[in-house]
């Protein structure tokens with residue numbers, strides 16, 4: 001029997017049974033304490049064990065960069081792949097969970113920088129997965145080059161990504177349905193012009209939660225860049241922060257795991273579910289951004305009065 005009828009049968013089964021009552025299959029290798037395994041190591045290519053996030057969502061990234069795997073009856077969905085050197089580590093984690101990487105149907109992306117999307121060309125080559133670009137990142141993924149409006153562009157051109165084939169562009173606030181799981185794309189252009197956050201629902205028994213893969217919210221730039229000279233970028237960054245603040249968000253995960261204190265939360269040291277997490281995350285980033293703008297204004301004033 002080929003894989004297709006099995007998947008079709010599984011998809012039919014999932015439609016007949018509400019997601020909340022689906023038994024969870026224990027996955028080998030998802031029970032290791034990732035906080036302990038990565039203690040003292042946060043390198044982008046430092047290997048980490050896989051770990052369960054919630055329901056059928058797993059962490060498959062490295063100690064320094066997040067990649068998530070979501071199991072659905074219609075196949076696997078991967079969110080991000082990390083740096084180029086992480087491609088094999090992410091695929092090894094998928095295998096450690098008992099899945100064939102060939103079952104990855106879709107790859108979703110947080111933002112178009114090499115530390116999150118650099119591995120995608122290799123992962124796409126090995127799996128045949130289709131890449132879904134967020135609302136504003138398709139050009140950068142297809143060319144491997146940064147958007148010229150990216151405050152880090154002069155640095156990023158030195159770290160180009162291998163171009164990937166983009167199969168689909170997901171409009172803002174629309175859902176990619178994979179079986180019964182819907183992945184909503186949110187344009188959150190704070191960290192980069194193509195920054196995208198993704199939300200989806202997971203259940204464990206009767207308990208259902210929304211996972212928010214909230215994109216990086218830092219407004220960093222190359223030296224000498226002034227946000228004040230780029231009012232459109234300032235407006236986009238603020239717009240993104242307001243969308244992040246309003247995301248449906250029971251469990252927040254970020255592309256840099258430390259930004260959401262992820263490992264202690266996956267290891268049971270801190271609460272996994274934090275209501276209002278995206279709001280607080282956006283509020284802290286807004287405060288840092290406004291401080292940067294105030295500093296730029298103060299420096300401009302100083303140089304005028306010199």
Ligand SMILES: [Zn+2]
Pocket residue numbers: 113115116216255256
């Ligand atoms: Zn990053």
